[in-house]
Amino acid sequence: MSAQANARGRGFRASFLRWYAMFVKELIQLRRDRITFATMIFIPLAQLLLFGYAINTDPRNLPTAVLIQDDSPFVRTFLAAMRASKYFEVTYVAASEAELDHLLLSGKAQFGVQIPANFGRDLMRGERPAILIIADATDPSATSGAVSALQGLTASVFTRDLQGASASLNAKPAPFEVRVHRRYNPAGETRLNIVPGLMGTILTLTMLIFTALSVTREIERGTMESLLSMPINPVEIMLGKIAPYVLIGGLQMGLILGAAYWLFGVPVVGNLTMLIALSVLFIINNLSIGYTFSTIATNQLQAMQMSFFFFLPNLLLSGFMFPFRGMPDWAQVVGEILPLTHYLRIVRGVMLKGATFADLEWDVTAMTLFMLAAMAVAVARFRQTLD
Amino acid sequence: MAIATIPDGDIAIDVAHLTKSFNGRAVVRDLTMQVRKGLIYGFLGPNGSGKTTTLRMLCGLLTPDSGHGTCLGFDILTQAKEIKRHVGYMTQRFSLYADLSIRENLEFVARVHDLPDPRAAAKAAIDRLGLSNRADQLAGELSGGWKQRLALGACILPEPRLLLLDEPTAGVDPKARRDFWDEIHTLANEGLTVLVSTHYMDEAERCHEIAYIAYGDLLAVGTVDEVIAGAHLANWIVTGEGLAELARQLRTLPGVDMVAPFGASLHVVGRDAQKLDDATAELRASGAQVWARGEATLEDVFIDLMGRSKDNFA
Structure with a gap:
């Protein structure tokens, strides 16, 4: 055997070549699996369009049933003001309390409004009569916007009706004023919150699943045995397997960012380059976690189950679906570990608020630590023998 | 050894x-x-x-x-x-x-082993295998x-x-x-x-x-x-009529370790030549079939070894 052949396979250059061999192999396999390839492009777009347009956390025009037992002009004024708020749409006029109850129970109406008999007379007498508004609060977020609109309504609704002698019945203005600036999203549009968040969840799901399957697939197909008998080490295998998906993740990110900007009108207030760099970090993060799962699972089904087990808390505790600060402390601690939590802060911060790197230091650090931990586990878990 | x-x-x-x-x-x-x-x-x-x-x-x-x-x-x-x-x-x-195609598989192996020119190495292997016209299959x-x-x-x-x-x-x-x-x-x-x-x-x-x-x-x-040679197996090859009945009979005899039909003949094998000859003497003398000495084959040896090790294993 020649000395040249003995020196073969050593050093950094050789290690790079082995990584490259793995990278090319994965790329070819990826390209050949047409359906998977199509899903990787199609799924993020479909999800973005579907959820971006569909989800609205501040619903308007909610069906409202009214039970009117008074015939004073105040009733008309009040109902007109409710309608004008855009939250309420009077769709039913109930004849009795029983019917009002039925409309709410059957879900036909989200709100019930009961204006008692002699409302106008009592109002004029200064007896502070009550209008009853019944909200179907089974889904609190569906009604909260409308309920808070009602609060503002009561102060001024009858100003025009109460003129002259009865003007004293009007609410008196507070001696001071509170000004609210809805910064970063003045119109309170849900999509400005949802679309950047979707980028995080879509990247989590697709990146996680594709790498989670990568090692288990080799074990199931029996190719791992010959791969292990070749002079290639776990780090080279891992990096070679992850790299093609960084490209795919980058492609998905580009598609989502483009759609966010041109279709949904989400601004990019901050630095786009930094956003892309941190998104790549997030992509690698998810790939490392997926890869770790694939070294633990013994078949593809298990790998899928692990991915979903990890994906659900990401979805629910990261602040994507529900407000992060609404969770109890222990849940916030759990959420603080998850990479999606930090990525959501980054992506919303940069796109909507124009956050700089200094503002996001902690989130970047947390994400990097998580990624390194996942990679270390993956390399340690990777079975170099068949034992 | x-x-x-x-x-x-x-x-x-x-x-x-x-x-x-x-x-x-x-x-x-x-x-x-x-x-x-x-x-x-x-x-x-x-x-x-x-x-x-x-x-x-x-x-x-x-x-x-x-x-x-x-x-x-x-x-x-x-x-x-x-x-x-x-x-x-x-x-x-x-x-x-x-x-992966034949070429891609071979190039992958060549790259992992850090061969100087993976493409050329893969091509040479394809030619050697006679797969030149199916390299992309x-x-x-x-x-x-x-x-x-x-x-x-x-x-x-x-x-x-x-x-x-x-x-x-x-x-x-x-x-x-x-x-x-x-x-x-x-x-x-x-x-x-x-x-x-x-x-x-x-x-x-x-x-x-x-x-x-x-x-x-x-x-x-x-x-x-x-x-x-190391197995020291003695072997008789029997031809003639009624081999199935003979095989059944032989299997009950001590000294006969293996009876296996081979087409129109029966291989009778024993680990101890003397014991085998003694046990089959009567049947050989009866003249109902033709008995001839045979050489043990590798298969006889393996089946015998397998039987013995199973005995030890159990």
């Missing part, structure tokens, strides 16, 4: 007291063996006898529970990395990438015989010094098997050492030396003739 006197420089595999258990069951027990360089060494034994486990221990895919040894001069416990560089291991199950679409040839081609691509072949011809037609063995002999002539496991007796006879392993124990080692 004779092989103990071989000078060290001529030995490719030298292992002693290898033991491996899975879930408390010993699959390989106290295995000691030496394989000389440049030989085709047949590794025989029934299913589940520990052949695959032994091959995997030799190439660093499994760590033995106890025992030690070297493969190409590298320690099998500590130098797996070096061993992987110089050993070609062909798995029992086709383990190249089915969704997916490996998964090849027939069984071609898959095996491709797998062998991938194994020898990085110019290993030792080939470990795990039942390479299982499920392959006779013509492809013969071609495969011709190729192995060519490689051995070029100086490669080949350790090949098989079930087939005709393949065992094409090996320079054989070792018989059953249920973790190495039972016989040597050339085919040595193994047959």
Whole structure:
């Protein structure tokens, strides 16, 4: 055997070549699996369009049933003001309390409004009569916007009706004023919150699943045995397997960012380059976690189950679906570990608020630590023998 | 044993007291063996006898529970990395990438082994295999015989010094098997050492030396003739009428260890020639059939060894 052949396979250059061999192999396999390839492009777009347009956390025009037992002009004024708020749409006029109850129970109406008999007379007498508004609060977020609109309504609704002698019945203005600036999203549009968040969840799901399957697939197909008998080490295998998906993740990110900007009108207030760099970090993060799962699972089904087990808390505790600060402390601690939590802060911060790197230091650090931990586990878990 | 006197420089595999258990069951027990360089060494034994486990221990895919040894001069416990560089291991199950073409598979192997020009190396291997016009076909679409040839081609691509072949011809037609063995002999002539496991007796006879392993124990080692002679089996070949009835009768006799029909004849085998002759004397004298002395075959020896080891195992 020649000395040249003995020196073969050593050093950094050789290690790079082995990584490259793995990278090319994965790329070819990826390209050949047409359906998977199509899903990787199609799924993020479909999800973005579907959820971006569909989800609205501040619903308007909610069906409202009214039970009117008074015939004073105040009733008309009040109902007109409710309608004008855009939250309420009077769709039913109930004849009795029983019917009002039925409309709410059957879900036909989200709100019930009961204006008692002699409302106008009592109002004029200064007896502070009550209008009853019944909200179907089974889904609190569906009604909260409308309920808070009602609060503002009561102060001024009858100003025009109460003129002259009865003007004293009007609410008196507070001696001071509170000004609210809805910064970063003045119109309170849900999509400005949802679309950047979707980028995080879509990247989590697709990146996680594709790498989670990568090692288990080799074990199931029996190719791992010959791969292990070749002079290639776990780090080279891992990096070679992850790299093609960084490209795919980058492609998905580009598609989502483009759609966010041109279709949904989400601004990019901050630095786009930094956003892309941190998104790549997030992509690698998810790939490392997926890869770790694939070294633990013994078949593809298990790998899928692990991915979903990890994906659900990401979805629910990261602040994507529900407000992060609404969770109890222990849940916030759990959420603080998850990479999606930090990525959501980054992506919303940069796109909507124009956050700089200094503002996001902690989130970047947390994400990097998580990624390194996942990679270390993956390399340690990777079975170099068949034992 | 004779092989103990071989000078060290001529030995490719030298292992002693290898033991491996899975879930408390010993699959390989106290295995000691030496394989000389440049030989085709047949590794025989029934299913589940520990052949695959032994091959995997030799190439660093499994760590033995106890025992030690070297493969190409590298320690099998500590130098797996070096061993992987110089050993070609062909798995029992086709383990190249089915969704990669022949060319892509070979280029992958060439790159992992850091060959100077992977494309050229792959092309040379394709030409050598006679696959030039199907180089872009997916490996998964090849027939069984071609898959095996491709797998062998991938194994020898990085110019290993030792080939470990795990039942390479299982499920392959006779013509492809013969071609495969011709190729192995060519490689051995070029100086490669080949350790090949098989079930087939005709393949065992094409090996320079054989070792018989059953249920973790190495039972016989040597050339085919040595193994047959070492078994000391006495053999009668019976032809004539009523062989089925005779076989039933023979099986009940002490001293008759094996009765096997072969076409129009019956092979009657005993471990002790004297006992066999005594037990069958009456029947031979009856003249109902024709009895002739025969030579024990390798198959007789293996089935006998298998029966004995099973007795010990139970």
